[in-house]
Amino acid sequence: MRVLVTVNCHGVDASAAGGIALARMMNELGHTVLLQAEPAGPVSIEAARQGIEVAGLRLRKSAIATGLIPMKKLVKGFDPDVICTTRADGQTACALAASDIPLVRIRCDIRKPRTGRLWRIIDSRTDLVVFPSGFMVERGYSGERGGPIEVIPHPVDTELFTPVKHIETFPRLLISIGRLSPMKGHRTLIRSLTLLPEDVCAIIIGSPSQQSQEELLAFAGDLGVENRLSLPGRIDDIREILSKGGIGVVTSLGSEVVSRAGMEMMSTGLPVLAAATNGLLDLVNDGDTGLLHSPGNYRQLAAQAGFLFDNPAMALRMGRRARNTCVSGFSYPVIGKVWEEVFQTLSGKEHLSGLRVP
Numbered sequence: 001m002r003v004l005v006t007v008n009c010h011g012v013d014a015s016a017a018g019g020i021a022l023a024r025m026m027n028e029l030g031h032t033v034l035l036q037a038e039p040a041g042p043v044s045i046e047a048a049r050q051g052i053e054v055a056g057l058r059l060r061k062s063a064i065a066t067g068l069i070p071m072k073k074l075v076k077g078f079d080p081d082v083i084c085t086t087r088a089d090g091q092t093a094c095a096l097a098a099s100d101i102p103l104v105r106i107r108c109d110i111r112k113p114r115t116g117r118l119w120r121i122i123d124s125r126t127d128l129v130v131f132p133s134g135f136m137v138e139r140g141y142s143g144e145r146g147g148p149i150e151v152i153p154h155p156v157d158t159e160l161f162t163p164v165k166h167i168e169t170f171p172r173l174l175i176s177i178g179r180l181s182p183m184k185g186h187r188t189l190i191r192s193l194t195l196l197p198e199d200v201c202a203i204i205i206g207s208p209s210q211q212s213q214e215e216l217l218a219f220a221g222d223l224g225v226e227n228r229l230s231l232p233g234r235i236d237d238i239r240e241i242l243s244k245g246g247i248g249v250v251t252s253l254g255s256e257v258v259s260r261a262g263m264e265m266m267s268t269g270l271p272v273l274a275a276a277t278n279g280l281l282d283l284v285n286d287g288d289t290g291l292l293h294s295p296g297n298y299r300q301l302a303a304q305a306g307f308l309f310d311n312p313a314m315a316l317r318m319g320r321r322a323r324n325t326c327v328s329g330f331s332y333p334v335i336g337k338v339w340e341e342v343f344q345t346l347s348g349k350e351h352l353s354g355l356r357v358p
Helices: 014-028 042-049 063-078 088-097 117-124 134-138 186-193 213-223 260-267 279-283 298-310 312-330 332-347
Strands: 002-006 032-037 054-056 082-085 103-106 128-131 149-151 173-177 201-205 229-233 247-250 272-275 290-293
Touching (some): 002 088, 014 032, 014 042, 032 042, 032 063, 042 054, 082 332, 088 117, 103 332, 128 134, 128 332, 134 149, 173 186, 173 260, 186 201, 186 213, 186 298, 247 260, 247 298, 260 279, 260 312, 272 279, 272 298, 290 298, 312 332
Parallel strands (some): 002 032, 002 082, 128 149, 173 201, 173 247, 201 229
């Protein structure tokens, strides 16, 4: 098959990472793939780094108007069997410029779907809408959609994020990964340190976003736990940190359609303490691959962390189950085969069965 993937994101967020992963999976399965993205932008650079052919074309926001003719030329030259788009910009452009080619839209946005006459026209020209998490369907993110929908999780690279080596002493370390946005709930983790033994430390990896490292360190200082908290900023390759072992923590207060950090922690073999919200409810199996806490409830988080630190054998078992879950349910080969089946069905004009939850 020939697959065109459009990724019109400013940076490599969860939506863009999902589009790049889709292109790579199809590439590795032997299909011909072309990824459209902002010329010389972060998405184009990352896709090229992963060996994906890239077509530089601007379609974001107002650039859709000027990009329709170049998009038509791109489609005519590449002649795809199916087009998959990760944002509304690309969906609109493809629905207008290539209405005769099967079109798939991946919805990875926490905002409610658009409405109105124009959007209904675009939606009617979209053959399939895919959600990465079941909660989006349950909470009405399909909106006015009358056509087929499916649930296909984003994958995690289980060959890149591999289990930590055997550690004789279970590290008393809590690891959190995410931009320093209040929505990520990092202060919940910091507060939990006040209820944990002094030998328990935490590291929060992420770039400033609405709050700085200095602000969070000052907050920790007010609570008297600043000496147990590390804030190294953004780290491009987090595997070295994850290889230290310990417990993964995702304290988001909302959002989290896709938790890349949670999946990477689980793939590395770490048990995950996650807030019971949105996509995390679909990712973490409470009591099996980790534990869920009420968003913002630092007392509950501290009790769970203390329990696992006091029972390292159970924590290690949870970590092994988390790894097995990623391999069997979220790995590139598994999710790639699901996408391949969907694309083959669409390109063959066969009837879609409806909702699928692998």
